[in-house]
Amino acid sequence: MTDEKALQSPIVYVISDSIGETAEFVVRAAASQFNGGDVQVRRVPYVDSQEAIDEIVQAAQEDGAMIAFTIVIPELQQYLIEQADERNVRYVDIMGPMLTALESAYNRPPRREPGLVRKLDEDYFRRVEAIEFAVKYDDGRDPRGLLHADVVLIGVSRTSKTPLSMYLAHKRLKVANVPLVPEVEPPEELFRISHKKIIGLTIEASHLNRIRRERLKALGLTSDANYASVERIQHELEYSDRVMKRLGCTVINVSTKAVEETANMILDLIRQGRTR
Template identity: 35%
Template sequence: MSMTVPDTNVRAATWFHVHLISDSTGETLSNLLKATAARFETAKPLEHVASLVRSHVQLDKVLARIEQAPGLVMYTIVDPGLRRRLEVKCAELQVPAISVLDPLLNAFADYLGLEQTLRAGAQYDLDEDYFRRIAAVDYTLAHDDGQLTWDLEAAEVVLVGVSRTSKTPTCMYLAHRGIKAANVPLVPTSPHPPELETLRNPLVVGLTASPLRLSQIRQSRLTNLAAEQDVSSYSDETAVREEIMKAKRLFAKHGWPVIDVTKRSVEETAAKILTLLSARRGGDINQA
């Protein structure tokens, strides 16, 4: 009779309650929790989200939930009275309550010598930055996958690459950061748009990846689409390698910066592009 030996390297997950309490959307708290929990391999937070908490009645319900499921409390609340009630209750329950933005806000106030605004959700005002992001998303959607190439000069970033190098998701991520981004696919059977040769305003970036990885991604896509795999070299590794080499020659010809996305997430690729864009603008990071 065989016996299964437990893997001593496998560690049990640590589940814990986390209450995210915000007088705004709570998006900041969610992002911070995700980033922090990722640093602890076995940490598995059970999220309890309470957004738009701006009255004592709403806070009563939140406090009741914390009492029922004690755990870490992360909050972004401007109103002093609500903050105080939350902090007192957490102290009674002996659970940590963290005002996650306080260190940043205090540092900004000390450095700038300015007072903080006490208005919840101030970052979501319909200001110039908001409308810039909306315009960027509209532009990016209209210029996805080689559309409207005659209008590429209006872009801030143009991504160029063969199929499945994450051009579209990277452009959309940039658009939500307020960057007008377009992308142009390089297709083996068609010449690239001539407009690419004469662009002056946009930052043109070439995206590439390892032939093996691209071949695997394309094979998976063909399978999902139930495509006839024997009628196309779309996923053939040799053909993919030739595509990539041809693309690299184009990038080198024009001196475009190149990013290998093989082991990069969309966020990491976008961060690299924003760094390149900032450097091109002479360090002006306000637009990025």
């Protein structure tokens, strides 16, 4: 006669001081090695007290279950182990051995902060979303994006709007940028958003002249084209200055600044609440 207990699916209480996804994944991966992995997982996330541990260990004892945990707070971890030992409940510390090994490798203690993996995942996806946003709304392609941007960069051609947008996107900011051209009226969406979200980028005419001449050379064009003429540049800068004054936005002169320096100035403005 087949043992009835052997036919029952094992019960595993997955306990975590975060969401518990890591422990459940490990349990199911291990169970898959046993005839298809039929296992009853009872996940208990966000365990943050000894009282909660008491209830879980008692339930596991009554169910004849085992416990798998990823608790990283030392006091709760030790308490769980003590209670499980006292009640003869089997347990597996999923994170402990790896933390101990890595502590030796890093030569420093772990942070012991719950939920860091999930925070890192969320951070990654926010960065990807911001980069996609910057690409989609680069160079004034779709003015509707201005309404959803965290920061809007405006300025004449070659004031580093696109590199700045991408740099800030890696800081998880949704950035749109709009070129200011005298012959083209700025999009009306620009005047519907808070002036605090707009950063005007300006530059010295002589500096812009050098940049544009080099750009023309790189494209195999003559450097005396209207695009790089001092008169044209002066006209564009005067126009952009008028637009920025109409908007009442913050203006940064990027003449001698690296992209990183300008980006840090913008990040400082955000931290001060001056772009919200």
